[in-house]
Amino acid sequence: MAHIIVVGNEKGGAGKSTVSMHVATALARLKHRVGVIDLDLRQKTLTRYLENRLLYMQKHALDLPVPEFRDLPDVEKRELAAGENIYDRRLSMAVSGLEPICDFILIDCPGSHTRLSQVAHSLADTLITPLNDSFLDFDLLAQTDGETHEILGPSVYSEMVWSARQLRAQAGLTPIDWVVVRNRVGPQRMVNKELMIASLNKLARRLGFRIAPGFTERVTFRELFPRGLTLLDLRDIGVKQFNISMVAARQELRDLMTELKLPGVSI
Amino acid sequence: MAHIIVVGNEKGGAGKSTVSMHVATALARLKHRVGVIDLDLRQKTLTRYLENRLLYMQKHALDLPVPEFRDLPDVEKRELAAGENIYDRRLSMAVSGLEPICDFILIDCPGSHTRLSQVAHSLADTLITPLNDSFLDFDLLAQTDGETHEILGPSVYSEMVWSARQLRAQAGLTPIDWVVVRNRVGPQRMVNKELMIASLNKLARRLGFRIAPGFTERVTFRELFPRGLTLLDLRDIGVKQFNISMVAARQELRDLMTELKLPGVSI
């Protein structure tokens, strides 16, 4: 059975597609068979990132490890069971298409509340939720007191995860390993960072997620998109000099891959 | 007639709600009458930011300038004209509710493609599009060649703005002043920044927008959310020491307010 990794956060720009590309590429480079499904049907950021990679490989006759991308197949309305939602069918077909040939299937979700995203969350063995170090982002996980930062209750995204967990429990599946990954973290020490860490730790116990060290705000996580590359690929394209930010970025990605505790993955 | 400012970008996390709060508060502090409508009905980031402000003002008996917030009113299906969309009606009611008492109406859009967002874009006298300094974000404005960065064609968000402009032209309204605002810009000089500026300049001529200097990545733009404050309010709450980042942030906001060239607004 392929291990399903869902990358989700209803909050826009938290870093879902960025984390998706880096985790999927890391797994492919570690010789695991990785399938990828992009559920952001309008923006298709991950789809483009992978298309850019294939184009670059072609142009430069390079053989880089590349995750197996699968589009949602088209489905005729008449093929559906009574009352079955067409998106549910398209997603399950994409997943079953990848299952026989993959150890991991990674699903990138959109930054909005869609049916596909809801269904994908209930399929997650591992759910990765990237999160900016910001109370604007935190606000979608939990409502907090403006001055004490005490947690007042859940918010739209944690409620969405909760219903995915319900569905999964009812279907008798193993519980979701929910991992919150801090992203675009500021480089220096600052009060806001300390407050975020404290609030996240409290919320982790309450909502049942664990926190993984994530990525600092670094241009290397975004400047390679046009060529479909990640920092892990740079040696393969002949880069020999690595500045301190690149070395640190590589370590951040390694630490994340370790912390995700994915079955059969060792760094 | 109130001047309508729409803050839009289908790309999640570009900084719409952050820019909305700072522009609306700046206008209120300059003694203009500002109304605000939040079209992100699920996440309600701007709504919360303003609720936090009111709570903070109440708790500390403070009288800060505060934009006039208007919810979308509820509407009975039977009140609608034949074929009229309920969201169109709710939005136009919110706008007409604010018009008599406002010089400016600012509308914050969600990071996804919704009917409300589409209609709001056609109401814009000024359209502010915040944009991260990243080709991931640029990708929603235009498709580009991965290596030359030459512009290959429009993308989902610029097409959406184009249809809003069509609607507006057909209705005989003045053209939209489309201003792209760079946000979360890296502090140092870097190749990615230069490439982004070059690509944006080319695209500006092609798509008919102008580029305003925006905000650097600064914790001050996000750490005041829980208290509903912006850096402009800090003197009012007794802060006397301003570090260099705060002083620079204030100048960035001033420069943006100047560059927006809003009627009757002088800094």
Ligand SMILES: Nc1ncnc2c1ncn2[C@@H]1O[C@H](COP(=O)(O)OP(=O)(O)OP(=O)(O)O)[C@@H](O)[C@H]1O
């Ligand atoms: N660690 C990082 N350092 C620097 N830039 C980053 C980092 N992570 C993400 N970014 C940038 O932040 C922006 C948002 O990232 P991304 O598109 O991956 O988020 P997302 O959650 O997939 O957004 P959406 O909700 O639109 O799908 C992009 O411009 C991306 O290049």
Ligand SMILES: Nc1ncnc2c1ncn2[C@@H]1O[C@H](COP(=O)(O)OP(=O)(O)OP(=O)(O)O)[C@@H](O)[C@H]1O
């Ligand atoms: N200039 C800035 N400096 C530092 N952090 C920023 C800046 N602008 C925005 N942010 C942070 O970036 C994240 C995204 O900002 P924001 O929520 O305003 O974007 P948005 O476009 O409204 O997102 P959505 O698409 O979800 O509505 C938030 O965590 C916010 O605090």
Ligand SMILES: [Mg+2]
């Ligand atoms: Mg994405």
Ligand SMILES: [Mg+2]
């Ligand atoms: Mg927003």
